[in-house]
Structure formats: structure tokens, C-alpha cells
Amino acid sequence: MKTILISRPDAIGDVVLTLPMCGWLKHVLPGCRILFLGSTYTAPVVACCEHVDDFINADELLALPEQEQVALLKAKYIEAIIHVLPNKAIARLAKKARIPLRVGTRNRWFHWLTCNRLVALSRKNSDLHESQLNLLLLKGLEVNDFPAFSEVHQYVGFTKVGALPGWAQEVLHQKQTEKLNIILHPKSRGSAREWGMQHYGELARQLHRLGHRVFITGTAKEGELIKDWLQEHAAFVTDMTGRFALSEFISFTKAADGIVAASTGSLHIAAVAGVHALGLYVPMRPLHPGRWAPLGTKAEYLVKPVGCNDCRKAPNTCHCINEVSPGAALNRILTWKSHIG
Numbered sequence: 631m632k633t634i635l636i637s638r639p640d641a642i643g644d645v646v647l648t649l650p651m652c653g654w655l656k657h658v659l660p661g662c663r664i665l666f667l668g669s670t671y672t673a674p675v676v677a678c679c680e681h682v683d684d685f686i687n688a689d690e691l692l693a694l695p696e697q698e699q700v701a702l703l704k705a706k707y708i709e710a711i712i713h714v715l716p717n718k719a720i721a722r723l724a725k726k727a728r729i730p731l732r733v734g735t736r737n738r739w740f741h742w743l744t745c746n747r748l749v750a751l752s753r754k755n756s757d758l759h760e761s762q763l764n765l766l767l768l769k770g771l772e773v774n775d776f777p778a779f780s781e782v783h784q785y786v787g788f789t790k791v792g793a794l795p796g797w798a799q800e801v802l803h804q805k806q807t808e809k810l811n812i813i814l815h816p817k818s819r820g821s822a823r824e825w826g827m828q829h830y831g832e833l834a835r836q837l838h839r840l841g842h843r844v845f846i847t848g849t850a851k852e853g854e855l856i857k858d859w860l861q862e863h864a865a866f867v868t869d870m871t872g873r874f875a876l877s878e879f880i881s882f883t884k885a886a887d888g889i890v891a892a893s894t895g896s897l898h899i900a901a902v903a904g905v906h907a908l909g910l911y912v913p914m915r916p917l918h919p920g921r922w923a924p925l926g927t928k929a930e931y932l933v934k935p936v937g938c939n940d941c942r943k944a945p946n947t948c949h950c951i952n953e954v955s956p957g958a959a960l961n962r963i964l965t966w967k968s969h970i971g
Contacts, residue, residue, distance in 0.1 A: 631659060631662060631709045631710050631731070631771065632661070632662060632663055632707075632709060633662070633663040633665065633706065633707055633708050633709050633710075634655060634659075634662055634663070634664055634665070634708070634709065634710045634711075634712070634771070635665040635666075635667055635686070635706070635708045635710070635711040635712070635724075635729070636648065636651055636652060636664065636665070636666050636667065636711075636712050636714060637667040637688075637711055637712065637713050637714060637715060637717065637720055637724075638666070638667070638668060638714040638715045639667060639668050639669040639672075639688035639689070639715060639717065639720070640668075640669070640672070640714075640715045641671075641672070641821060641895060642671070642672055642675055642876075642894075642895025642896075642898065642899065643821065643893065643894060643895040643897070643898040643922070644715070644760070645668060645672045645675050645676065645895075646675060646786070646788075646895065646898040646899060646901075646902055646925075647759075647760045647761045647764060647898065647922075647925065648714050648761075648764050649676075649679050649681070649682075649785075649786045649787065649788070649902070650761050650764070650765060650777075650782050650783070650785040650786055650925070651712070651714070651764050651765055651767070651768065652664045652666070652679060652681035652682055652785075652787065653679075653681045653784075653785025653786060653787045654765060654768065654773075654776070654777065654785045655681075655768065655771075655773070656681050657785065658773055658775070659771075659773075663683045663684070664681055664682050664683050664684075665682070665683065665684045665685070665686060665706060665708065666679075666682045666684075666685050666686070667686045667688050667691070667711075667720065668685065668686075668687070668688060669687070669688055669689055670687055670689045670690070671876070673685055673687060674875070674876040674877040674880060675876070675880070675895075675899065677790065677877070678788050678789070678790045678791050678792075678880060678903075679786070679787050679788060679789075679790065680787040680788075680789045680790055681785075681787040684706070686702075686703075686706070688717075688720065691703075691723075692719060692720075692723075696723075696726075699723055699726075699727075700723065700726050700727045703723065703724070703727035703729065704727050704728070708727075708729050709729070709730055709731060710729065710730065710731035710732070710733065710770075710771060711724045711729050711731070711732050711733065712733045712767050712768070712770060712771070713732070713733065713734040713735075713741065713745065713767075714764055714767060716734065716735065716738045716740075716741065718740045721734060721740055721741060721744040721745065722740070722744055724744065725743075725744045725745075731746065731747055731770070731771070732744060732745040732746050732747065733745060733747045733748075733749060733767060733770030733771065734747075734748060734749070734770075735748065735749055735750075735751045735767070736748045736749065736750050736751070737751070737752060747770040747771075748770075749766065749767055749769050749770045751763065751766055751767065753916070754916065756921075757920065758921075759779055759782070759920065759921060759922075759923065760921055760922055761779075761782050761925060762776070762779055762782065765777075765782070782925060783901075783902065783925040783926050783927065783929075786902045786925060788902040788903055788904075791880055791881055791884050791903060792877055792878075792880070792881050793881060794878070794881040794882060794884075794885050795878055795881070798874075798878065798881070798882050798885075799885070801845075801868070801870075802882075802885055802886065808967070809841045809842050809843065810837075810842040810843070810887040810888065810963070810966060810967065811842075811843050811845065811885075811886045811887045812837055812842055812843065812844050812845070812886070812887060812888055812889070812890065812963060813844075813845050813846075813847050813882075813883065813886050813888070813889040813890070813891075813896075813900070814830050814833065814834060814844055814845070814846055814847075814867070814889075814890050814891070815846075815847045815848060815889055815890070815891035815892075815894060815896045815897070816830045816846065816848065816852075816856065816891075817848050817849075817852040817855065817856070817894075818891075818892050818893070818894045819849070819852070819894075821893070821894055821895070822892040822893040822894055822917065823892060823893075823911075823912045823914075823917060823941065823948040823950075823951045824892050824948075824951070825892060825910045825951055825952065825954065826951075826952045827856060827859050829952060829954075829955070829956050829959075830859075830890075830956075831859065831862070831863055831866075832956040833890065833956040833959050833960060834846075834863055834866045834867050835863075835866050836956065836957075836960050837866075837960070837963070838865075838866040838867075840964075842963075843868065844866060844867045844868065845867065845868045845870050845886070846860065846867050846868070846869050846870060846871060847870045847871060847874070847879065847882075847896065848871040848872070849871065849872060850871060850872025851872075852871055852872075853869065853871025853872045856871075870882075879896070879899075880899055880903065883896070883899055883900045883903055883905065884900075884903040884904070884905060886900075886905060887905060887906060887966060888900070888905050888906030888907065888908065888928075888963065888966050889905065889906070889907050889908070890908045890910070890959055890963070891907075891908075891909065891910065892909065892910050892911070892951070893909055893910075893911055893917065893919075893922045897909050897924050898924050898925070900924070900926075901924030901925055901926035901928070901929035902924075902925055902926055903926075904926060904927070904928065905928060906928045906930075906963075906966045907924045907926060907928060907929045907930070908930055908931065908932065908959060908962050908963065909923065909924050909929070909930070909931035909932070910931070910932055910933075910951055910954055910959070911923075911931050911932070911933040911951070912933065912934070912941070912948055912950045912951050913933050913934050913935070913936060913937050913950055914937075914941070914950070915937075918933065919931045919933055928966075930962065932954045932958055932959060932962065933950075933954065934950045934951075934953050934954065
């Protein structure tokens with residue numbers, strides 16, 4: 631096979647944990663061409679991956695008249711598509727475009743009608759990491775050997791990060807060499823259980839007291855949600871919410887020393903960009919770090935070391951994640967100093 635399309639028009643974290651598929655395909659099928667079908671929002675993330683040869687914007691594709699959708703896919707000479715995120719419209723389109731090999735999972739009824747290679751894969755009760763589950767879909771291409779989980783991060787290929795804007799460089803460089811630039815990313819757009827703002831406040835104060843610089847990141851909407859908190863902690867943090875396009879945020883994250891966040895796309899970006907990434911998790915399946923831990927040589931996480939399902943039906947009152955103390959997070963961050971050159 632020469633041209634393979636990976637379809638995952640999904641959220642940032644999901645896309646990041648799909649990128650190892652691209653690297654592994656390049657490894658086992660030298661010379662193959664990898665296309666990625668993703669959303670407008672995640673295009674800057676995919677653009678950072680050295681293993682992706684071309685990007686197809688799913689939002690723009692599906693907005694076209696059907697005949698033009700088919701023509702666009704046919705013009706790419708795609709020989710196989712892997713539906714990592716099941717999407718009925720895309721699955722039907724791939725069949726209409728007569729992509730020769732169409733891989734989907736057996737547990738989606740519309741894949742039985744639109745795919746000609748079905749993989750038995752159940753994510754709900756699996757003990758595997760999300761990146762490993764994604765890789766298993768390559769069985770549809772008769773790829774049956776996979777890297778160990780400890781090696782998966784080597785196939786992300788997150789090497790094409792753009793330059794940081796000059797104004798942001800100036801913000802980061804206003805520090806003493808031995809001190810750290812730490813990003814706290816407190817919100818998750820509802821994708822994860824969140825650490826309490828009181829904890830983030832205590833951590834910010836402790837970091838500031840030690841001379842480190844703290845940056846609060848998030849969307850403009852998230853900044854508005856924590857506006858009062860930001861005003862209360864103005865002496866200890868620099869508010870960066872709403873100031874970045876996604877490509878700029880990626881560059882800013884890579885230029886900082888580390889990030890603390892829940893299981894969000896921002897955490898996963900930092901991890902594959904090669905900076906320290908401390909994730910805050912709940913011990914509840916399927917949200918636990920066994921499934922969603924960040925990938926990277928400097929990636930780590932904190933989680934209450936017992937199983938718990940108390941907040942399954944009450945996501946806004948999760949006590950387990952708040953049992954991870956600011957002091958525990960601070961102790962992990964302070965170990966980063968020995969790795970900062």
C-alpha cells in the first residue's frame with residue numbers, strides 16, 4: 631500500500647494519541663504515504679507530526695456537495711482508510727469513493743455496511759492505553775506486530791513545532807536561569823475531571839514563593855469562567871487565557887519548562903512536545919491514567935492509588951482528584967529543576 635488515510639476528526643488529546651499509528655505505519659511500511667482526516671480545530675496539531683504527508687479537513691470536506699466530496703477523495707488515490715473515530719458520514723463517503731480497503735470496528739453496525747475489513751476491538755473494558763487501542767486497528771492492514779507501550783511515544787514524531795511569536799518569547803525569557811516557567815491549565819472544556827481551583831491557587835502561590843513563574847492558559851471562554859480567581863491570584867500568576875491560536879499555544883508549551891493539567895489536550899501536547907507534563911487523574915475507568923496517561927519521556931501523572939466510582943454520576947463533585955494535594959504536585963515539579971539546562 632502506498633497511500634493510507636487515518637480518519638480521526640476528534641478532540642486534541644484523541645488526535646495526539648492517534649499519531650503513533652502514523653509513525654508505526656512509516657516504520658513497518660517504508661515509503662508509504664500517510665494522510666490524516668481531522669477537524670479544523672486539530673489541524674495545527676497534526677501539522678506538527680513529521681509522519682503525516684497530507685491533511686484533509688473533515689469540516690470542509692463534509693460541507694461540499696456529495697459529488698465533490700467523492701471527487702476530492704478519489705483525487706488523493708487513497709488505497710486504505712482506517713476509521714479510528716467511527717463516523718457514519720465519513721464511512722459512507724469512503725465506500726462511495728471506492729477506497730479499496732476500508733477498516734472499521736466490528737461493534738459499529740454501519741461499519742458492516744461500509745467497511746470491508748472489520749477489527750474486533752472493544753475500548754470500554756480494555757486495560758490497554760488509548761494509543762495501543764488505536765494501533766490495534768492496523769490489524770485491518772495485516773499489521774500484527776506492535777511496539778511495547780514504553781516505546782509508543784517514539785513514533786509520535788511531534789517535531790514540526792513552529793517558532794514562538796516574538797512577544798511570547800519575551801514573556802518567557804523574563805526569568806532567572808535556575809527558575810522554571812510553569813504552565814497551569816486548570817480547565818478541560820468538559821473532557822476530564824478537573825482539579826479544584828483552590829488547589830491550583832495554592833500551587834501557584836507556592837511556586838511563586840520559590841521564585842518560579844506561573845502562567846495560566848486556556849481559551850478566552852475559560853478565562854472568563856475563572857475571571858474572579860485570576861484577579862484574586864494576579865500577584866502570583868500571569869494570565870495567558872485567550873491569547874493564543876492553537877499553533878501558538880503549541881509553540882508556547884514547547885518553550886516552557888512544564889505544564890500541570892488534568893487529562894486534556896494541552897497536557898498531551900506538552901508531553902509529546904518533550905517538556906515536563908504532570909497529569910492529574912481520577913482512578914475511575916475509563917478515565918484513569920492506564921487508559922489516558924500522557925505519552926513522552928517527561929510525562930507523568932498523579933492519581934489517588936485506589937479504585938473509585940463515587941463521581942461517575944456526579945462529575946462536578948469529584949473528590950478523588952482533589953485528594954491529590956498541591957504539595958504532591960509541587961514535589962514533582964521541583965524534581966524538574968535538575969533536568970532544566
